[in-house]
Amino acid sequence: MLVKKEGGWKLNDLPFVKKENDFINTYFLEGHEQSANAIDNHVNKIVSLYKDKFDWQPESLNIKLFNSNKELAATIPFGSDKIASWNEYREALKVVDGYEEAFTHYFLQHEITHQFLSHLTNDNCLVWFQEGFANYFSEAINKNAQGQYELDIRISHEASQEMIDRINDEKYPTITTIINAKNKDAYGYLLIDYLIQMHSLDKFVDMILKNYPYIDKRMEHKSEDLNTLLLETLEKHYVSLETLSKEYSNYHK
Ligand SMILES: [Zn+2]
Numbered sequence: 668m669l670v671k672k673e674g675g676w677k678l679n680d681l682p683f684v685k686k687e688n689d690f691i692n693t694y695f696l697e698g699h700e701q702s703a704n705a706i707d708n709h710v711n712k713i714v715s716l717y718k719d720k721f722d723w724q725p726e727s728l729n730i731k732l733f734n735s736n737k738e739l740a741a742t743i744p745f746g747s748d749k750i751a752s753w754n755e756y757r758e759a760l761k762v763v764d765g766y767e768e769a770f771t772h773y774f775l776q777h778e779i780t781h782q783f784l785s786h787l788t789n790d791n792c793l794v795w796f797q798e799g800f801a802n803y804f805s806e807a808i809n810k811n812a813q814g815q816y817e818l819d820i821r822i823s824h825e826a827s828q829e830m831i832d833r834i835n836d837e838k839y840p841t842i843t844t845i846i847n848a849k850n851k852d853a854y855g856y857l858l859i860d861y862l863i864q865m866h867s868l869d870k871f872v873d874m875i876l877k878n879y880p881y882i883d884k885r886m887e888h889k890s891e892d893l894n895t896l897l898l899e900t901l902e903k904h905y906v907s908l909e910t911l912s913k914e915y916s917n918y919h920k
Contacts, residue, residue, distance in 0.1 A: 681738065683731065690725060694759065695732040702764045702771070703732055709772050712816040713779050713808060720818055721872060723783050729759035730775070736763050754781040756790040756886075777805040789881040793893040795845055799855020800875075803863075820863060827860045831919055839916035842901065842908050846894050861915040866905065874904040 683694035688707050691714075695703040710730060717723040733739040739761050740748035752762040752774035760778045762771060780801040784792055792800070806823040810816055830853040839857075840848045848854055863871050879896060882889045902908050 681733075690727045692727065692729045693732065694730065695764070696734050699732055699734070699764050702768070705768060706730060706732065706762075706771070706775060709775060710779060713776050714783075716808065716816055716818050717779075717783050721783070721787065721876070723787060725783070725786060728779075728782070731759045731761045732764045733761060734763070735765060739763050752778050754778040754785070756782075756785045773805070776808050777801050780804045784875070787876055787878075789879060790886070791879045791882065791893060791896060792875070793846070793890065793897050794886060795848075795851035795855040796859075796897055797855075798852040799857075799859045802852065802856050803859050820868060824860055824864055827857060827919070830856045839912075839919075841912040842915070843898060843912075846890070857919055858915045861918045862905070865914070865918060870904070874900060 681696060683696060684700075686693045686695065686700075686703050686707065688711070691707055691710055693703045693707050693710075707730075710728065714723070714725065714728065736750060737748045739753065740746060740750055742761065743750070743753050743755070746753075751766065751770070752760070754760050760775065760782060762775050762778065764771060766774075778801075781797060784797055784800055803820075803823045804818070806826050807818045807820045808816060809819045809822055833853045834850045834857075837850065840854060842858065845851050845854045845858070859871070877900065882892060886893075898908060901911060905911055906914075
């Protein structure tokens with residue numbers, strides 16, 4: 668990234684301190700060790716959940732903790748300096764340490780969910796489906812009364828009402844046209860809720876774990892290919908897209 672030094676701008680990274688714990692590397696800046704420890708602990712528990720449920724075993728997981736939104740924004744290709752967290756395939760997860768701990772941890776569990784889905788699918792998951800997935804599963808991560816983490820999809824199912832409120836009586840797009848919808852992330856969530864609640868979590872997991880070769884392009888340059896792949900996979904795994912389109916919208920009425 669670009670940093671300002673005497674005499675001009677330099678291409679450099681921030682002076683991160685690295686903390687290693689098994690396969691998790693947390694990079695933080697001076698004075699943020701306590702947050703880094705809490706984050707490391709949080710990440711470890713989430714990975715354990717995904718390991719149990721989806722057999723995910725990342726070789727390594729890198730997390731960079733920034734002091735401000737501006738510093739984070741300087742390292743990513745799009746977006747404003749209001750962004751609090753970011754995930755990009757094969758890069759470190761990025762999060763700002765400037766919010767209440769509960770928020771920082773929530774952002775992180777969302778981004779970890781993205782990263783884990785990217786790993787399992789070779790980055791072959793279309794953005795609106797990914798966003799639906801990241802929102803659905805990060806919502807399900809729950810700390811129980813004993814302080815243990817659990818994945819409870821009933822919570823995600825209950826939260827689907829928020830998505831229904833967000834689309835606000837809009838006519839549901841067919842699955843083939845979600846890609847062009849304004850609230851595509853919300854439809855991603857609602858489609859996933861329908862698939863899991865009506866056809867089982869195991870069947871859903873079986874679908875997303877199918878491996879396809881990696882396409883060496885940035886996400887925004889492979890959307891059309893990935894849309895075709897997703898539609899074909901859904902149809903092969905469930906029923907026709909026409910039937911699925913009717914069913915997921917009826918389910919939420
Ligand atoms: Zn996201």
